[in-house]
Amino acid sequence: MKIFDTHTHYDDAKFDALAPASERAGFVRTLMDENDICGIVGMGVDIKSSMAQLEYSKKIDCFYAACGFHPENIPSADIDSCMATLGGLLQDKKAVAVGEIGLDYYYEQNPPREVQIKWFERQMELARGIDLPVVIHDREAHGDCFDIVCRHKNVRGVFHSFSGSAEMARQLISKNYMLSFTGVVTFKNAPRLCEVVKSIPIENIMLETDCPYMAPVPMRGKINHSGYLHYTAEKIAELKNMTPDEVAAITAENAIRFFNINNIK
């Protein structure tokens, strides 16, 4: 089964337990070889981690980078200079998206909503200017995320680890957005999410681990990695009445198209 993991955080310190930072790229390369992973996109959450993704992308074939400021990682530095630095990183030929960006209203200690919105919108503008797609993190912020998407009509994007309603999914798809799903679809308490998966076309679905988080059943609680992504493909196959191989192949094609990977020389 050739499978594409569209959302990872291999620079996360949780992976220290599996491989030290100095050997992380080799660890990821072996994972890809042993598990038939045909592509991975690593997510930046700030400048340092965006640079880490670019570093992996230079050491590993078929590893691509997204660079961006996650709402939980907004720095106190001046936004204009941060956007200039980010724009510079995104010039790299293996930088395929602005991400992950968005809104997170779940944790009280996160930056104030108006600050998150400002950084999200600036990164949407940046993405439009350089014609890259965006990877959106939307936690407990469906209404505001949707409004911002509507205000930035010429931006393409994916809602990662989608957690909205079937109606929101339908509206995003009408705007040509993609939705990606993690191991959460395998959890027992996810019937609503499973209904969403059933209700949308497979052409709008991508697979992701969001590793090291969100390990699927039966690996729940373990450090997640791309080698576990097939459990999510198997669950989606069951929901869509398809074979896991079909789900893996179609969602990989979707990812290659969405991130415009064939154009990378």
Ligand SMILES: [Zn+2]
């Ligand atoms: Zn993430």
